[in-house]
Amino acid sequence: MENRTLGDRAADELMRLIRERGYRAGEKLPNEYELSAQLGVSRNTVREALRALASRNILYIRQGAGTFISEKKGVADDPLGFSLMEDRQKLAEDLLQIRYIVEPQIAALAAQNATPEDIAILGDLCDEVEALIHKRQDFTQKDVDFHTQLAACSKNMVMSNLIPVICEGITVFAAMVVEQEFDQTVKSHREIFESVRDGRAADAQQAMLFHLLYNRNRFIEGKDL
Amino acid sequence: MENRTLGDRAADELMRLIRERGYRAGEKLPNEYELSAQLGVSRNTVREALRALASRNILYIRQGAGTFISEKKGVADDPLGFSLMEDRQKLAEDLLQIRYIVEPQIAALAAQNATPEDIAILGDLCDEVEALIHKRQDFTQKDVDFHTQLAACSKNMVMSNLIPVICEGITVFAAMVVEQEFDQTVKSHREIFESVRDGRAADAQQAMLFHLLYNRNRFIEGKDL
Numbered sequence: 001m002e003n004r005t006l007g008d009r010a011a012d013e014l015m016r017l018i019r020e021r022g023y024r025a026g027e028k029l030p031n032e033y034e035l036s037a038q039l040g041v042s043r044n045t046v047r048e049a050l051r052a053l054a055s056r057n058i059l060y061i062r063q064g065a066g067t068f069i070s071e072k073k074g075v076a077d078d079p080l081g082f083s084l085m086e087d088r089q090k091l092a093e094d095l096l097q098i099r100y101i102v103e104p105q106i107a108a109l110a111a112q113n114a115t116p117e118d119i120a121i122l123g124d125l126c127d128e129v130e131a132l133i134h135k136r137q138d139f140t141q142k143d144v145d146f147h148t149q150l151a152a153c154s155k156n157m158v159m160s161n162l163i164p165v166i167c168e169g170i171t172v173f174a175a176m177v178v179e180q181e182f183d184q185t186v187k188s189h190r191e192i193f194e195s196v197r198d199g200r201a202a203d204a205q206q207a208m209l210f211h212l213l214y215n216r217n218r219f220i221e222g223k224d225l
Numbered sequence: 226m227e228n229r230t231l232g233d234r235a236a237d238e239l240m241r242l243i244r245e246r247g248y249r250a251g252e253k254l255p256n257e258y259e260l261s262a263q264l265g266v267s268r269n270t271v272r273e274a275l276r277a278l279a280s281r282n283i284l285y286i287r288q289g290a291g292t293f294i295s296e297k298k299g300v301a302d303d304p305l306g307f308s309l310m311e312d313r314q315k316l317a318e319d320l321l322q323i324r325y326i327v328e329p330q331i332a333a334l335a336a337q338n339a340t341p342e343d344i345a346i347l348g349d350l351c352d353e354v355e356a357l358i359h360k361r362q363d364f365t366q367k368d369v370d371f372h373t374q375l376a377a378c379s380k381n382m383v384m385s386n387l388i389p390v391i392c393e394g395i396t397v398f399a400a401m402v403v404e405q406e407f408d409q410t411v412k413s414h415r416e417i418f419e420s421v422r423d424g425r426a427a428d429a430q431q432a433m434l435f436h437l438l439y440n441r442n443r444f445i446e447g448k449d450l
Contacts, residue, residue: 019311055280056301058309074306076281080386081299084283086244094381098327105326156319158391161305166383 007048010041014049018058018069029059029067075161082173092174095166096219100212103147106163107192107208110153111201118153119197125149126193133182140171146189153196184214232273235266239274240283243294254284254292300386307398317399320391321444325437328372331388332417332433335378336426343378344422350374351418358407365396371414378421409439 017038023029030038035046050067053059057072085091114122125146132139144167151163188211195204242263248254255263260271275292278284282297310316339347350371357364369392376388413436420429 015308019309022311052280055277056303058306072306074303074309076301076304078281078299079301079304080383080390081283081297082383083240084244084299085382086247091382094383097381098383098387101327101330102323156322157310157316158305158307158319158323158394162323162387165305169383 005048006041006045007052010039010045010049011052013039014053015058023069025069025071025073027069029069031066073161075165078173079165080169082169085173088174092170092219095170095174096212096216098166100209100216102159102166103150103163103212104205104209106151106154106156106159107196107204108201109156109159110150111196111199111204113155114153114196118149122146122149122153122193122196126189129189130186133186136182139185143185144168144171150192150196181215181218185211188214230273231266231270232277235264235270235274236277238264239278243283248294250294250296250298252294254294256291298386300390303398304390305394307394310398313399317395317444320395320399321437321441323391325434325441327384327391328375328388328437329430329434331376331379331381331384332421332429333426334381334384335375336421336424336429338380339378339421343374347371347374347378347418347421351414354414355411358411361407364410368410369393369396375417375421406440406443410436413439 014035018029029035029050032043032046032050035050036043039046039049041049050059050061054061054067054070056074056076057070058074059067060070061067082091110118110122125142129139129142129146132142144164147167148160148164151159154160188207191207192204192211195201195207239260243254254260257268257271257275260275261268264271264274266274275284275286279286279292279295281299282295282301283299284292285295286292307316335343335347350367354364354367354371357367369389372392373385373389376384379385413432416432417429417436420426420432
């Protein structure tokens with residue numbers, strides 16, 4: 001606590017204000033003058049607080065346009081310190097291990113808890129991944145989106161924020177150099193989607209486990225080459 | 226990428242330098258003059274880069290003493306955005322749900338992978354929690370330390386960084402108001418520790434599952450009061 005500046009304390013107050021007023025992603029915050037008055041601190045301190053919350057991805061500052069609530073929901077860039085892990089091969093294996101543990105359970109929860117709106121979005125993402133695969137294009141980001149939407153379907157707020165961190169970690173920080181698996185991905189995603197849509201939790205869980213283990217085996221075989 | 230400043234780019238360079246030189250937690254970085262020369266940027270830009278990495282808990286700046294590598298291993302404060310989640314009761318339940326899914330598997334991996342040094346530290350923490358409980362003192366932080374060390378025993382680097390985030394999230398951000406459970410914690414921790422020590426993965430997994438579900442049931446009963 002010894003290092004807490006005026007700016008840190010103003011950042012806490014600003015957080016409280018954001019929570020209380022229920023700002024949504026993309027909404028604009030009051031300007032520096034108004035925040036200075038509302039928080040009872042100098043404009044310099046307001047600016048320091050805004051920068052601190054921007055660095056935590058709670059808001060973003062667009063020069064000249066103002067300050068807005070971030071879409072990133074306060075999830076930091078590289079929140080779990082992957083960029084400091086030197087052994088990228090081991091990082092890939094550890095991230096995959098977390099996926100085998102967590103994602104089959106997420107698929108089961110998704111089948112149990114998804115709303116019709118959630119399922120519609122999941123179905124669209126399933127189609128989009130499939131379209132990219134048919135065109136033999138890179139589908140990495142849409143694949144992350146599919147798994148992230150599945151986490152959103154689980155209705156566990158923490159999973160929703162954690163899964164993209166884990167999935168993107170594999171592509172951004174870890175040594176995943178295996179070629180993309182096309183046909184099996186289409187089949188597995190479709191099976192996961194249909195199980196979730198029909199509320200078949202056990203099937204969803206097993207389809208996800210198979211999907212991840214299939215990819216792990218390809219990863220391990222890739223290492224042996 | 227449009228918003229990347231000179232400081233951001235210098236921060237990336239500094240990260241590379243930290244990884245390449247293999248600095249350990251607590252080690253001191255070169256001073257601003259030296260970094261300015263090594264990175265080929267102005268001292269102002271160095272200072273900006275240092276502040277950015279400090280805000281990510283990769284290093285910390287002690288006024289007058291210099292800049293050091295942080296013990297926090299680049300895990301951000303509130304990395305997953307818990308402070309923005311308004312429903313603290315739901316957050317508690319979601320965090321507990323992740324613990325049931327993840328920690329029994331961690332216990333099994335710990336039993337399989339822990340080194341004698343890991344086990345010695347785990348045993349000490351088990352003793353320390355027990356001593357606090359016998360004195361009827363608050364053992365929240367030591368409990369987090371026990372579960373974090375178990376994650377370290379699993380040898381999954383990501384789990385090591387994730388588990389304290391989840392466990393501390395429950396006490397810091399969520400609405401966990403259940404009184405502490407004393408006797409059952411002593412018994413469960415001891416059973417988990419002994420299973421890990423003896424390499425009994427299945428027993429470790431089951432002991433952890435029981436430990437967490439026992440606490441969940443108390444939490445649910447607490448809600449009904």
